[in-house]
Amino acid sequence: MTAPVLEVEDLRVRLRTPRGPADVVNGLSYTVGAGETVAVVGESGSGKSVSVLALLGLLPARVATVTGRALLQGEDLLTMPPERLRQVRGPGAGMVFQDPMTSLNPVLTIGRQLVEGIRAHGDVSKQAARSRAADLLREVGLPDPERALDRYPHELSGGMRQRVVIAIALSNSPSLLIADEATTALDVTVQAQIIDLVEKLQAEHGTGVIWITHDLGVVAGIADRVLVMYGGRCVEDGTVDDVLEHPAHPYTRGLLGSLPDLAAPAGPDGEVPELTAIPGLPPPPTDLPPGCVFWPRCPVRADPRCETEQPPLAVVGSSGGALPHRAATWCAEEEVPRG
Ligand SMILES: Nc1ncnc2c1ncn2[C@@H]1O[C@H](COP(=O)(O)OP(=O)(O)OP(=O)(O)O)[C@@H](O)[C@H]1O
Ligand SMILES: [Mg+2]
Structure with a gap:
């Protein structure tokens, strides 16, 4: 068996709240293997989102205390310096949230955001990056991808924005993809397209996937x-x-x-x-x-x-x-x- 992409060990998150310390993640340990999909389920408030935000250093340090270990291909995400973590996000780990506006910059065109992501992590010409960006948008099922590149996030529907975010997350073939209710707001056809795309990425690049969802149909369909x-x-x-x-x-x-x-x-x-x-x-x-x-x-x-x-x-x-x-x-x- 190959080494897991992600090894989480005794992850704990304590949040500072007006009602006192809240223990929202209490000793979580699991692994995600290469090419494997782990579905995370549980009622609202069970700590699903906080546990993955903690992995990528996305909880504000003044409210959250995170302990444990989270090895992404052997490197501990919880102790790496912030600049290293920024480097790792993208090619190392991509994350897609339910609300696409949390990930998109409203003042930059879709093309610019995709192209910047692609070029930040690889030696690619602007031209090549733009054509790769259009390909990705096509793959996530965006109609007229060439035109979409020149649009701003507010010019697209919510479903299209979400597909753009997914394209950005997939653009660098990350070794770990975290999808937090990523397709919940999309209709079932688009959801199926996205799931196909993620499965293709997994087969090609051995991407490990954490898929947070309330949808048992999705769990049964994609999870190992x-x-x-x-x-x-x-x-x-x-x-x-x-x-x-x-x-x-x-x-x-x-x-x-x-x-x-x-x-x-x-x-x-x-x-x-x-x-x-x-x-x-x-x-x-x-x-x-x-x-x-x-x-x-x-x-x-x-x-x-x-x-x-x-x-x-x-x-x-x-x-x-x-x-x-x-x-x-x-x-x-x-x-x-x-x-
Ligand atoms: N910024 C915050 N400040 C205080 N408490 C928070 C904060 N974010 C989350 N929590 C609390 O942490 C707990 C876990 O929340 P989390 O968002 O991880 O749940 P979840 O499992 O993702 O739920 P859902 O299915 O609704 O997305 C909840 O009790 C929530 O109220
Ligand atoms: Mg959540």
């Missing part, structure tokens, strides 16, 4: 592995089949609608069309419960340790695959209570 976050922790991870077909953590089972107690109407063929709403609210990061983070909302709670002792992320079941299926719960083997 799934990481489920709750309360700033990884509560379950494993191959897509393991996690989606045999969820072990009561939280994951709740999200997938496979806890009868949480009353999710199953789709046709028993398929789970989307993430299910779980009754109750996640714990505030300023006041995480002792014991299992999910305990206060959990309908299973079958172990005396649930309330008092934090369950380690441990291997569950036996898929027989090379990748372990892990869950942080005392109740992986519990029968689901019939409500």
Whole structure:
């Protein structure tokens, strides 16, 4: 096996808030292999965005304290000097957010932004960079790419802007691509085009991908592995089949609608069309419960340790695959209570 593109070890993020310190990421460890796609799922507020922003040094230092290790091809992102980090973003790691305006400069044309990105990281003539820029826009499905190069972000629709951002992120064939709800606002056809493009990039360049999404259809379609976050922790991870077909953590089972107690109407063929709403609210990061983070909302709670002792992320079941299926719960083997 080749070395992973990204190795995250015990990542922790504490934010300074008016309500006191908020522990929003609490000891996250995972790897992303070359060419591999890891989907990150979890309810709103579970720390998905903060955990990836922390990796790329995009959290303001005056509010965020980040600890742990995050090796991008062996180099620790969390300790590298800011100028090195700026060099690394682009060819090393590209990131796409849900809102394209966070990444685009409103006063520069699309062409200028793409061309600058391409030229900053490679010895390319202006002419060649411009033609590569037009090719990229074509590949992300932008109509009339030559003309789009001379336009400003506000002259494009939201969906087109997002495709431009994705083109910029892909322009330097990064070794790691982080997509945070990147295609959520796009229609399904465009979303499928973008996913194809990312898969092509992965096949050609071995790009590792972290794909944050609420869309289980996307997860099932693109991910090799799934990481489920709750309360700033990884509560379950494993191959897509393991996690989606045999969820072990009561939280994951709740999200997938496979806890009868949480009353999710199953789709046709028993398929789970989307993430299910779980009754109750996640714990505030300023006041995480002792014991299992999910305990206060959990309908299973079958172990005396649930309330008092934090369950380690441990291997569950036996898929027989090379990748372990892990869950942080005392109740992986519990029968689901019939409500
Ligand atoms: N700038 C900030 N200041 C204070 N708290 C913040 C800040 N940004 C995020 N948080 C808190 O950190 C926690 C994690 O937020 P994060 O944005 O990572 O969640 P998420 O999993 O990405 O959710 P979503 O699915 O809604 O995007 C939340 O409790 C949020 O309120
Ligand atoms: Mg988010």
